Amino acid sequence: MENSLEIIRVLVVNDCNICSVRDVEDFAFRKEIRPHICLAIGPFSSESTDSKSQGSREARAARLGETSFLLGHLENIICRVIYVPAPGDARAMTA
Numbered sequence: 001m002e003n004s005l006e007i008i009r010v011l012v013v014n015d016c017n018i019c020s021v022r023d024v025e026d027f028a029f030r031k032e033i034r035p036h037i038c039l040a041i042g043p044f045s046s047e048s049t050d051s052k053s054q055g056s057r058e059a060r061a062a063r064l065g066e067t068s069f070l071l072g073h074l075e076n077i078i079c080r081v082i083y084v085p086a087p088g089d090a091r092a093m094t095a
Contacts (some may be wrong), residue, residue: 009034010075014041018066021073028077035078042086044070063089 011033027033032036044067056061067089076080 008036011035011038011074012041013038013074016040016044016070018070021070025073025076033082036080037082038074038078039083040071040074040081041084042089044085044089 011024011028013021028035044063067083067085071081071083
């Protein structure tokens with residue numbers, strides 16, 4: 001019996017911003033890196049606040065938009081993205 005293990009490639013990113021996510025996306029396509037899954041760990045929003053004070057309605061909408069944009073770029077690399085928000089990140093995207 002052959003004893004072989006399947007390799008699982010995991011892309012782990014944290015504390016992302018628009019430039020770093022685009023750099024990771026460009027690098028993955030240039031080097032033809034094909035991860036099986038992405039683990040995206042917050043903070044993702046540039047205006048991170050503590051979980052007790054989520055700010056105004058506009059601030060929450062801005063954080064949600066920023067997070068959606070960043071996760072969308074990660075989904076360009078691999079469609080299976082697990083999002084782990086930091087306390088100040090958008091909560092509307094979590095179950």
